[in-house]
Amino acid sequence: MIYGIVILSYLLDGVFLNVLSENTIFLPLFSLLSLVIVAPYFKKRRSSYYGMCVFLGFFYDTAYTNTYFLNTLLFLGIGFLVAKVFEPIQVSALNTYLIGLCTIVLYRVTVALFFLSLGLAHWDFMKFWKSITSSFFLNSAYLFLFFFFTKKIVKKLRKRKYRFLKIENLNS
Numbered sequence: 814m815i816y817g818i819v820i821l822s823y824l825l826d827g828v829f830l831n832v833l834s835e836n837t838i839f840l841p842l843f844s845l846l847s848l849v850i851v852a853p854y855f856k857k858r859r860s861s862y863y864g865m866c867v868f869l870g871f872f873y874d875t876a877y878t879n880t881y882f883l884n885t886l887l888f889l890g891i892g893f894l895v896a897k898v899f900e901p902i903q904v905s906a907l908n909t910y911l912i913g914l915c916t917i918v919l920y921r922v923t924v925a926l927f928f929l930s931l932g933l934a935h936w937d938f939m940k941f942w943k944s945i946t947s948s949f950f951l952n953s954a955y956l957f958l959f960f961f962f963t964k965k966i967v968k969k970l971r972k973r974k975y976r977f978l979k980i981e982n983l984n985s
Contacts, residue, residue, distance in 0.1 A: 852899050
């Protein structure tokens with residue numbers, strides 16, 4: 814089900830990118846933020862999490878950008894950092910929100926530096942600032958909604974699994 818959250822986020826990125834124009838104040842990064850939301854559920858399976866980061870970054874590159882392998886590497890790098898940050902701290906809505914906002918800034922700064930270093934863009938602080946702040950509005954709502962949605966689904970699935978195991982043990 815955790816993979817379903819990531820797939821849904823990937824599809825929502827496409828919906829919002831197609832429905833909303835470039836001149837809007839809402840720039841979705843749902844796919845990237847889904848990696849922040851699901852990272853704590855992969856504590857014992859980090860290699861699966863990193864593999865998911867690579868695949869999601871690759872599909873994000875092919876569907877939504879023309880920067881092949883840039884997002885593949887960025888999603889993997891950000892996934893690695895997010896996993897490391899979540900190791901020593903308790904998972905909460907506030908921590909997930911703050912890590913998500915830091916992820917947005919890190920992603921936007923890295924992409925801007927990449928394009929600037931290749932000479933593919935010129936430096937415009939106001940445009941850069943708008944890309945960061947416009948990401949906060951929609952993505953903040955996404956972080957809160959999907960954090961609680963994911964937590965509720967995982968809790969329900971664990972409860973069902975526990976009930977199944979409990980019933981199975983009573984019959985033996």
